[in-house]
Amino acid sequence: MKKYAWIGLILMCLYAQGQQITFDTRKTFQTMHSFGASDCWSMAIIGKNYPESKKKQIAEWLFSLETDASGTPKGIGLSLWRFNIGAGSFEQGQTSKITNEWRRAESFLTGTTYDWEKQKGQQYFLDAAKKNGVPYTLGFLNSSPVQMTQNGLAIGSGKLAEWNFNKDKIDAWTDFIATVSNHFQFTFLSPFNEPQWDWGPGKSGEASQEGTPINNVDLAWATRKLATKFQETHTKTRIVIPEAGQLNYLVDLKSNRPCQDGQIDEFFNVNSPNYLGNEPTVEKVIAGHSYFTTSPTSRRVALRQAVGKKAQEAQINYWQSEFCILGDNAGEIKGNGVDLGMKTALYVAKVIHSDIHDANATSWSWWLAVSANDFKDGLIYTFNGQTKGENDANKLDAELYDSKTLWALGNYARFVRPGMKRIEVSIQQPDCLITGFTDQKSNVFVLVNSGNAFEMNWPSQHEIKTYTTTEHQNLAFQSVRDGKIQVPSASIITLVYSSNKLFN
Incomplete structure (x- = not known):
């Protein structure tokens, strides 16, 4: 040689x-910018109730850059931590129409008063991320605070693209987001999450979590209002949009969501009436979720290449901002059933590879950092024996299980650091x-x-x-x-x- x-x-x-x-x-x-995960939904429960030793173990697995005596990493060294800014469904209890207590979120705002003791469980891990040197934090909303919504709830009406928000409260909304962003000094703020999904009540009249759809016109209008507020208040936090529910909504112009698709052109084409690329507080990023688009391989690659090409044309970066295993993925792997082993880890690693290689993603994030579910949605799991689920059995304490998916993400996150090309x-x-x-x-x-x-x-x-x-x-x-x-x-x-x- x-x-x-x-x-x-x-x-x-x-x-x-x-x-x-x-x-x-x-x-x-x-x-490359970052690799991350979110604190939904279990961190509110775990951070508030679990023993300190277990909370420290979770924080070490997620954030640590240290190694043991053999040189093996103690954790995966995430470089981005996503914090769910609650809408106040927790305070509403059962009247929130969200059936699962674990998926109701507290709000920092009561009337016109801020209570920074709220969301203490989540704050524990936000603080842990910062103490471990995680360089970026991102706050995101699934719903506006309940006192600002049309129906007084943190769930949608169930109608396609109907934003559950009282537009007369837009100034209160921008004040709220700016105040929370400045208090926690978030690096980024994502005001909308999966705008294509309805998040409304089912046939029972109840819903599974906070959330609301929003169409492109309303999203652009509200983002401009928020960008102006950030400028007026000298807020350093950068705005990230739109967290599309599937990647095809970033590029498709004729989908089943006609006023919620084509979002790269909608927000970052200078000829679009919804153009946001000239807003100085809006990050030149298009964010989307890799759900339901990862199988078979031909579809995974082709769609990501389309996203990468379109983002390059718009001169913006692409962030894959949320993923776990959902659906049946063309028969390759199912979301149901927890898997701590290599089958899921290898599948996820292929998705990470494709988002980075085929779509030129600069940031990649997983969904639930910790899950109690019998589902492929967690990096870390918390169960009491064979008792799985977001229930009382796992609410106060449970055993912790690290998954191979955690460490597979670590093969990227721990070593591919911000700024690498x-x-x-x-x-x-x-x-x-x-x-x-x-x-x-x-x-x-x-x-x-x-x-x-x-x-x-x-x-x-x-x-x-x-x-x-x-x-x-x-x-x-x-x-x-x-x-x-x-x-x-x-x-x-x-x-x-x-x-x-x-x-x-």
Whole structure:
């Protein structure tokens, strides 16, 4: 193998049992921003009721950048923490028409008075994120405060695109958001969540959580009002929109949500009447959720390529801001039934890869940081024995279970840090995906191998750090100095090395 001098830019081929890996640090794509998760819904319960030792364990798993004595990370080092700003359904109790106590949220606002002792359980983990050095925080609303809605509730009317909001309260709404954003010094604020979904009462007259739809015209109007308030109050928090319920609503112009789709053009095309790209407090970002669009592979890739192309044309970044396993995904994997193992972890890792590689996502976030459900929606789970669910049995205390999905996300989040650039890389190994990143100080490769084990022969005698997640390992650290890297079957492995020590 020819020896290369380090010149800061690399074009290189590696060989792994006859298979070729090619990467080029001269060809870069998006600059990575963050990896995150949200505090819905369980953190309000856990942060308020659970023993300190268990809360600390959860915070360590989610936020820590420390390693144990063997060099293995103690946590996944999230770089973004999402905080649900409640609408006040908790105070309403059963009259909120939200059946599940776990999914009712407190409000900081009572009348015209702010009570910063509210949402203390969630504040515990927000504080923990900051203490652990998480660089970005984002506050998001599922509903406006109940005293500002049309029906006095935190759920929608059930009518397509009908925003549950009293427009006469727009000044109170912008005051509320600015006050909360400044109090917690959120880096970002997302005022709407999944605007395409109705979030209304079902046949029983009850709903499952806070939420409201909103159409593009109203969303643009309210965002302008909020942007003006942020300027007037010198609020440093940046506004992120629109958190589309599915990625197709970002690019489709003829969908089943005709006044809630085409959102990249609607908000970031200068010729659109709903253009928001000139608002100085609106982040040049389009945010959407990867739900229901991840299977089969052909659809996953094609849609993400369309999102990436459209975002590039609009000169904005794309954030995948919420995902877990929902639906049956073309028969590949079902949302029902908790899975702490590698099947779900590998599926999720492929989605992360596709959002980053095919759509050029700069930020990627999971849905529930902690779940009590018998569902594939958590990174960490809390159950009492075999008793699963958001119920009284798990309300005051329960056992904690880390999932392989947690550590799979960590293969990205812990090592692909804010400011790194994605580089061109490919691998000719069946059933193995790869992404590469650099900050000119270190290079990071993440391999998602759902196929057979193989060996890579790396052309350097300097240390390469590997972190491997398998059915029996969680970011397990190994220092490799002979250039021979073992990639297990059904694994996710991250390679890290110093840029200026790549070659002899």
